[in-house]
Amino acid sequence: SQTIHQWPATLVQPVGSPLSLECTVEGTSNPNLYWYRQAAGRGLQLLFYSVGIGQISSEVPQNLSASRPQDRQFILSSKKLLLSDSGFYLCAWSVARGPYEQYFGPGTRLTVT
Amino acid sequence: GENVEQHPSTLSVQEGDSAVIKCTYSDSASNYFPWYKQELGKRPQLIIDIRSNVGEKKDQRIAVTLNKTAKHFSLHITETQPEDSAVYFCAPGGFKTIFGAGTRLFVKA
Numbered sequence: 001s002q003t004i005h006q007w008p009a010t011l012v013q014p015v016g017s018p019l020s021l022e023c024t025v026e027g028t029s030n031p032n033l034y035w036y037r038q039a040a041g042r043g044l045q046l047l048f049y050s051v052g053i054g055q056i057s058s059e060v061p062q063n064l065s066a067s068r069p070q071d072r073q074f075i076l077s078s079k080k081l082l083l084s085d086s087g088f089y090l091c092a093w094s095v096a097r098g099p100y101e102q103y104f105g106p107g108t109r110l111t112v113t
Numbered sequence: 114g115e116n117v118e119q120h121p122s123t124l125s126v127q128e129g130d131s132a133v134i135k136c137t138y139s140d141s142a143s144n145y146f147p148w149y150k151q152e153l154g155k156r157p158q159l160i161i162d163i164r165s166n167v168g169e170k171k172d173q174r175i176a177v178t179l180n181k182t183a184k185h186f187s188l189h190i191t192e193t194q195p196e197d198s199a200v201y202f203c204a205p206g207g208f209k210t211i212f213g214a215g216t217r218l219f220v221k222a
Contacts, residue, residue, distance in 0.1 A: 032208050043202065043212050044157070044202065046209075046212070049208075049209055096208075100145045100206070100208050101159045101162060102204070104156035105156065
């Protein structure tokens with residue numbers, strides 16, 4: 001069966017510090033991968049999605065970047081965090097050619113201080 | 114880009130009553146219409162979905178109806194229970210989905 005891992009679960013970082021969040025998927029090949037951010041009490045904002053290794057599409061022009069160095073690994077990064085980067089970061093995957101149900105990881109709660 | 118709107122933003126019902134949440138979208142190329150449920154502090158999980166060649170789908174107490182011509186689809190929950198209290202999101206599209214802002218459902222016992 002497929003599983004999705006995200007770490008860390010919680011993170012407190014000072015403004016201006018770098019960020020690296022990692023997501024890995026097991027039990028499937030060539031998944032579509034996604035990064036979302038959810039502010040407290042709000043909806044899910046799509047940040048990046050990827051349909052293959054090295055293929056990243058950005059939905060928001062912010063100080064965040066994403067990389068997919070391996071088929072089932074998706075990394076979210078920042079060189080300098082802003083206060084507004086605080087939120088609940090969710091990684092998700094879906095089957096490459098459908099169905100397009102998204103399976104979410106447990107999330108990382110990031111607080112920028 | 115895709116414009117997705119959900120209504121209402123908050124819904125409060127008595128246990129046993131029905132709840133209906135509506136989602137409108139703008140991209141006529143959308144061919145997948147899911148609803149996700151997110152309980153407090155947890156990850157979203159799919160509860161029901163429908164594809165563009167089907168008008169209605171039912172799974173026990175929940176159902177989804179789709180009107181592709183009018184570009185909207187709705188979530189119907191019958192005989193609501195306190196454990197149905199959560200935030201519900203629509204996410205029309207395909208491999209790329211844009212989530213609605215969410216509807217917070219309160220079911221009062």
